[in-house]
Amino acid sequence: xxxxxxxxxxxxxxxxxxxxxxxxxxxxxxxxxxxxxxxxxxxxxxxxxxxxxxxxxxxxxxxxxxxxxxxxxxxxxxxxxxxxxxxxxxxxxxxxxxxxxxxxxxxxxxxxxxxxxxxxxxxxxxxxxxxxxxxxxxxxxxxxxxxxxxxxxxxxxxxxxxxxxxxxxxxxxxxxxxxxxxxxxxxxxxxxxxxxxxxxxxxxxxxxxxxxxxxxxxxxxxxxxxxxxxxxxxxxxxxxxxxxxxxxxxxxxxxxxxxxxxxxxxxxxxxxxxxxxxxxxxxxxxxxxxxxxxxxxxxxxxxxxxxxxxxxxxxxxxxxxxxxxxxxxxxxxxxxxxxxxxxxxxxxxxxxxxxxxxxxxxxxxxxxxxxxxxxxxxxxxxxxxxxxxxxxxxxxxxxxxxxxxxxxx
Amino acid sequence: xxxxxxxxxxxxxxxxxxxxxxxxxxxxxxxxxxxxxxxxxxxxxxxxxxxxxxxxxxxxxxxxxxxxxxxxxxxxxxxxxxxxxxxxxxxxxxxxxxxxxxxxxxxxxxxxxxxxxxxxxxxxxxxxxxxxxxxxxxxxxxxxxxxxxxxxxxxxxxxxxxxxxxxxxxxxxxxxxxxxxxxxxxxxxxxxxxxxxxxxxxxxxxxxxxxxxxxxxxxxxxxx
Numbered sequence: 001x002x003x004x005x006x007x008x009x010x011x012x013x014x015x016x017x018x019x020x021x022x023x024x025x026x027x028x029x030x031x032x033x034x035x036x037x038x039x040x041x042x043x044x045x046x047x048x049x050x051x052x053x054x055x056x057x058x059x060x061x062x063x064x065x066x067x068x069x070x071x072x073x074x075x076x077x078x079x080x081x082x083x084x085x086x087x088x089x090x091x092x093x094x095x096x097x098x099x100x101x102x103x104x105x106x107x108x109x110x111x112x113x114x115x116x117x118x119x120x121x122x123x124x125x126x127x128x129x130x131x132x133x134x135x136x137x138x139x140x141x142x143x144x145x146x147x148x149x150x151x152x153x154x155x156x157x158x159x160x161x162x163x164x165x166x167x168x169x170x171x172x173x174x175x176x177x178x179x180x181x182x183x184x185x186x187x188x189x190x191x192x193x194x195x196x197x198x199x200x201x202x203x204x205x206x207x208x209x210x211x212x213x214x215x216x217x218x219x220x221x222x223x224x225x226x227x228x229x230x231x232x233x234x235x236x237x238x239x240x241x242x243x244x245x246x247x248x249x250x251x252x253x254x255x256x257x258x259x260x261x262x263x264x265x266x267x268x269x270x271x272x273x274x275x276x277x278x279x280x281x282x283x284x285x286x287x288x289x290x291x292x293x294x295x296x297x298x299x300x301x302x303x304x305x306x307x308x309x310x311x312x313x314x315x316x317x318x319x320x321x322x323x324x325x326x327x328x329x330x331x332x333x334x335x336x337x338x339x340x341x342x343x344x345x346x347x348x349x350x351x352x353x354x355x356x357x358x359x360x361x362x363x364x365x366x367x368x369x370x371x372x373x374x375x376x377x378x379x380x381x382x383x384x385x386x387x388x389x390x391x392x393x394x395x396x397x398x399x400x401x402x403x404x405x406x407x408x409x
Numbered sequence: 410x411x412x413x414x415x416x417x418x419x420x421x422x423x424x425x426x427x428x429x430x431x432x433x434x435x436x437x438x439x440x441x442x443x444x445x446x447x448x449x450x451x452x453x454x455x456x457x458x459x460x461x462x463x464x465x466x467x468x469x470x471x472x473x474x475x476x477x478x479x480x481x482x483x484x485x486x487x488x489x490x491x492x493x494x495x496x497x498x499x500x501x502x503x504x505x506x507x508x509x510x511x512x513x514x515x516x517x518x519x520x521x522x523x524x525x526x527x528x529x530x531x532x533x534x535x536x537x538x539x540x541x542x543x544x545x546x547x548x549x550x551x552x553x554x555x556x557x558x559x560x561x562x563x564x565x566x567x568x569x570x571x572x573x574x575x576x577x578x579x580x581x582x583x584x585x586x587x588x589x590x591x592x593x594x595x596x597x598x599x600x601x602x603x604x605x606x607x608x609x610x611x612x613x614x615x616x617x618x619x620x621x622x623x624x625x626x627x628x629x630x631x632x633x
Contacts, residue, residue, distance in 0.1 A: 029526075030523060030526075030560060031504075031521050032521040032522035037521070038518055041509040099505070100503055100504055101502075101504015101505070101562075102502065102558070102560040103503070105502075105503045106503060108501055108503055109484060112484045112485045113483065113484070113485075114480075116480045117481050118481070119505065119507055191481075192481075192510055192511050193617050194477060194513035338512075338514070338614070339515050339614065341449065341613070343449035344449070346450045346458060346459060346462055349450055353445065353447055353449075353466070353468055353514075353515060354445070355445075356440060356518060358438075358440050358441050358518045359440055359522070359527070360439060360440055360527065360530045366442070367442075
């Protein structure tokens with residue numbers, strides 16, 4: 001283990017501890033420590049859920065490329081893909097915990113599940129995907145579970161053949177759950193007829209394309225950090241760059257397609273959504289479009305893929321753009337009050353019924369129809385803790401398990 | 410039996426008595442209001458948005474037949490009671506707030522902190538408690554507590570604790586204009602059913618397909 005890796009692990013561990021203590025504090029005081037309120041009832045945590053779910057798609061891209069489409073060049077990255085998928089899908093489940101008002105009652109999800117609720121579907125499919133990625137990773141590692149790790153192994157005749165055979169068998173199943181987590185997470189939002197910003201059939205396919213873009217970027221970045229940017233990996237990186245660029249383009253197409261259709265018709269709801277999305281949040285919106293596009297375009301350049309700092313910057317830019325995209329799920333949904341009507345006798349007038357905040361803000365009215373949500377420090381620290389968790393898990397696994405392929409591909 | 414409410418906007422004087430009665434009787438924490446009365450079109454209550462068009466709109470849980478809040482609840486804490494009221498089981502709710510996003514009417518309220526602490530934060534008189542003093546179970550499920558646990562969602566119950574004793578909801582009793590009526594929507598001859606038919610009753614956001622059981626009777630144009 002090199003010094004850089006060691007210090008990263010200590011840093012991640014420290015952040016996790018601070019975040020955990022912060023969560024305990026939040027459990028004591030309640031969600032009053034966040035900056036959410038009744039009219040803006042989901043914030044950074046649920047944006048984080050969508051973000052981590054997207055990051056988990058790397059496993060999906062690699063497994064299907066290698067075992068369904070026969071792209072052997074990507075094989076050295078297969079385990080890394082499964083590992084980042086597992087780390088991110090568990091992070092997605094963890095970030096929901098601090099958003100829950102009564103986490104001690106989570107058992108109710110098992111005792112009294114309501115199968116009409118997309119949230120229940122999401123819990124099921126996230127768990128299945130976590131299980132599938134872990135199993136998949138295990139099967140890929142099987143031939144190398146020797147010596148110190150022999151106790152983890154299982155007895156089979158030809159371990160190499162067994163691993164290969166089961167990886168191939170598991171690939172379509174894992175692919176199904178992998179697509180499932182993006183689709184179902186999108187459905188949590190897009191099934192809600194109350195929120196015009198979310199209520200769109202484009203959301204699920206868009207979630208899949210964003211996920212393929214950012215999930216692949218996570219694997220590319222992890223691969224470059226683990227193996228370096230040597231010539232022998234360039235073909236694999238080129239392929240990943242291509243997948244990322246196509247996925248970003250598909251995402252932007254799906255997003256813009258939806259906006260154009262709504263904007264063209266020009267209903268009151270759309271006008272209000274546009275005012276929020278392109279009014280207050282115009283810079284965030286420009287960033288969510290430009291950053292992934294520029295990042296993905298840079299990753300298409302051979303010179304960028306050969307330089308560690310440039311590759312990291314481009315990947316980071318894309319991931320940051322997607323994070324902002326996830327943050328922007330909320331404002332145009334919550335600042336557009338669904339209970340908006342045309343008052344009797346006042347045609348062509350839109351009027352929104354103010355909502356009681358449910359908590360005391362000095363100098364603010366109890367009833368509001370607009371709210372500038374900026375996450376509290378508690379929310380930011382807890383989110384960082386989950387990022388640190390994913391990072392630490394990946395680093396620990398790379399350190400302790402045969403994740404990296406030792407010989408040259 | 411399917412319970413429903415009719416609110417006659419012609420009779421509503423915008424006094425907000427129902428808001429206050431609801432708040433007090435149901436021991437709602439500071440900044441939590443199950444029931445809101447506003448002046449549509451105006452940013453200031455009781456101020457006409459234009460000459461001659463002023464009316465007032467009370468909005469609380471619409472007890473929808475096709476309730477999105479019930480469908481999204483992952484643990485079935487929000488449920489339809491036998492009589493059609495949409496209730497929340499305070500023992501079951503995990504506080505995910507999915508229902509708050511799903512409700513188009515913005516009636517659902519979260520307990521962001523312990524109500525006792527909220528009282529102090531809002532500088533309520535010390536040890537001052539208001540509202541129906543006992544926990545109440547409806548069909549075996551805990552649907553009312555004078556002191557809510559932090560981290561759960563609450564909303565209008567049509568005053569389950571009073572209805573189970575044969576009394577009317579606090580907003581109906583507290584209305585000085587007698588603008589509110591409750592009755593059986595299944596009975597075509599009930600007072601509410603007749604009013605809905607004869608007075609061109611409308612529901613809020615019919616385009617959302619939620620099928621509210623709260624109906625409004627349109628006001629006539631008013632001299633302001």
